[in-house]
Amino acid sequence: MIAIDGVSHLFASQSRTLRQGLAAAGQRAGRTRILRTLEATLALDDVSLTIDEGELFVVMGLSGSGKSTLIRLINGLLQPQRGRVVVDGHDVAVMQKRELVAFRRDRISMVFQSFALFPHRTVGENAAFGLQIEGMNKADREARARHWLERVGLGQHMLAFPHELSGGMRQRVGLARALCVEAAIMLLDQPFSALDPITRVDLQDLLLELQSELPRTVVFVTHDFSEARRLADRMAVLEEGRVAQIGTPKAVQMVPASDHVARFIEAATLS
Ligand SMILES: Nc1ncnc2c1ncn2[C@@H]1O[C@H](COP(=O)(O)OP(=O)(O)OP(=O)(O)O)[C@@H](O)[C@H]1O
Numbered sequence: 454m455i456a457i458d459g460v461s462h463l464f465a466s467q468s469r470t471l472r473q474g475l476a477a478a479g480q481r482a483g484r485t486r487i488l489r490t491l492e493a494t495l496a497l498d499d500v501s502l503t504i505d506e507g508e509l510f511v512v513m514g515l516s517g518s519g520k521s522t523l524i525r526l527i528n529g530l531l532q533p534q535r536g537r538v539v540v541d542g543h544d545v546a547v548m549q550k551r552e553l554v555a556f557r558r559d560r561i562s563m564v565f566q567s568f569a570l571f572p573h574r575t576v577g578e579n580a581a582f583g584l585q586i587e588g589m590n591k592a593d594r595e596a597r598a599r600h601w602l603e604r605v606g607l608g609q610h611m612l613a614f615p616h617e618l619s620g621g622m623r624q625r626v627g628l629a630r631a632l633c634v635e636a637a638i639m640l641l642d643q644p645f646s647a648l649d650p651i652t653r654v655d656l657q658d659l660l661l662e663l664q665s666e667l668p669r670t671v672v673f674v675t676h677d678f679s680e681a682r683r684l685a686d687r688m689a690v691l692e693e694g695r696v697a698q699i700g701t702p703k704a705v706q707m708v709p710a711s712d713h714v715a716r717f718i719e720a721a722t723l724s
């Protein structure tokens with residue numbers, strides 16, 4: 454469903470340093486050297502991975518390791534500078550702008566860490582936002598929003614405003630909004646990181662339950678190996694923009710590919 458092939462992405466302030474940085478990355482210069490010599494950040498460094506249809510794939514890594522950059526490449530907000538990103542049979546780089554907008558709207562939904570709800574819209578209107586963009590009529594989108602809000606346990610709060618909700622409830626609205634679109638691919642960028650441990654486990658269970666009913670292709674970003682272990686079919690660990698390891702959580706836990714990966718697992722065991 455998603456194929457990332459040899460993708461590098463560099464953030465540079467000038468086109469000259471961008472060119473030089475990409476060339477240096479091609480010669481395996483690595484993030485630290487490129488930052489020191491060119492003051493440019495190699496956010497992703499020759500990343501390759503594939504994600505199957507219906508798979509719940511976790512991307513784990515420290516802050517700054519490139520997780521959000523990877524998500525932005527999958528949803529077409531960033532264009533690959535090196536390598537190829539193919540999503541659901543579409544090469545993101547060759548899609549025309551209009552095609553890309555429609556593709557993003559119809560095939561992909563996003564859940565953000567920061568909730569990103571509209572403060573002046575009710576819970577129901579927030580959940581139905583993507584459907585309004587699609588041009589669905591009011592009655593249909595209300596019915597769909599009601600269905601998914603009930604599913605995430607917020608059926609009683611359709612008319613509330615975001616400021617009247619707790620963080621965990623807001624995150625449920627974010628999840629309902631993504632589910633409403635009924636897209637084949639769902640991208641979740643640290644959706645539960647700001648929540649208390651119990652609410653977090655509840656929402657993880659909800660996500661697993663929804664997956665068992667109707668598997669979507671899910672890319673789920675987290676810092677936390679215990680979250681990865683609960684959720685992932687397979688996972689990738691990013692380290693300074695590179696893939697340190699890909700495998701099932703069990704395989705990663707049994708044979709960590711590096712000290713860096715081992716420390717994630719150790720941190721999860723200690724917590
Ligand atoms: N728009 C940008 N301009 C310049 N540098 C950027 C930009 N976006 C990201 N970066 C840099 O690229 C690197 C990877 O960033 P990214 O946001 O992908 O990390 P992340 O793994 O999502 O981190 P976090 O867990 O903190 O969200 C970081 O060093 C960051 O500073």
Ligand SMILES: [Mg+2]
Binds near residue numbers: 520521522642
């Ligand atoms: Mg991020």
